[in-house]
Amino acid sequence: MKLPKYPLEAEKSLMVFEFTSSGPKGQIKKIVKYSETNLKDVYNLAFGEKRQSTVEIDDKTISNNNDIDMVLATVASTVYAFTDKYPDAWIFATGSTKARTKLYRMDIGKYLLEIKNDFQVFGLKDDEWVKFEKDTEYDAFLVQRKLL
Amino acid sequence: MNIKELNKRKTPIVTINKSLEKLKNQPLFQDKVDKANEVIRKVGLPKKKKRVS
Secondary structure, three states: OOOOOOOEEEOOOOOEEEEEEEEOOEEEEEEEEEEEOOOOOEEEEEEEEEOOOOOOEEOOOOOOOOOHHHHHHHHHHHHHHHHHHOOOOEEEEOOOOHHHHHHHHHHHHHOHHHHHHHEEEEEEEOOEEEEOOOOOOOOOEEEEEOOO | OOHHHHHHOOOOOEEEOHHHHHHHOOOOOHHHHHHHHHHHHHHOOOOOOOOOO
16 A cells, blocks of 8 residues: 555564554554464454553554554555565454444455455455455454465 | 655565564453454354465
């Protein structure tokens, strides 16, 4: 996605990324975390605000920093970095609320043609993985990098 | 490389920050990981098709 993105930092395994959102609410540190699941090669993708004084991460706060497109583009760019390192990975994602899941679904839909060049994209509907289609509600998403 | 060129790249340039190591093994977003595990247990993965390029 040729959208502006924030500079990224990560630890060396690329399971944890950090970037700083910048807007009217100030500088807000965000963490993107890829977590192993019980199934090999399947990772959960989640992101949220990093609380300054602790290592607590909050994925329910709405930052209102007027940069949601840039934040989501930055998170999406971590998927490229992560799957460059782990090309067999399946990445599972869902929102912390239905509204968030809808937001992510709309964002995937907006860039679907481009995303489909590089990833297989599935949505969870009625307890079944189906090929992601625009304007369809899903409970969760799953992507895997296409082979080069 | 300028900002425009950077923004055109799909794979970002990532700076390594060792201080993030401490978050790697912390159970962050555990509710979402639990949900992912539950869905995978119940539904599995999409039917295996040949991975395409």
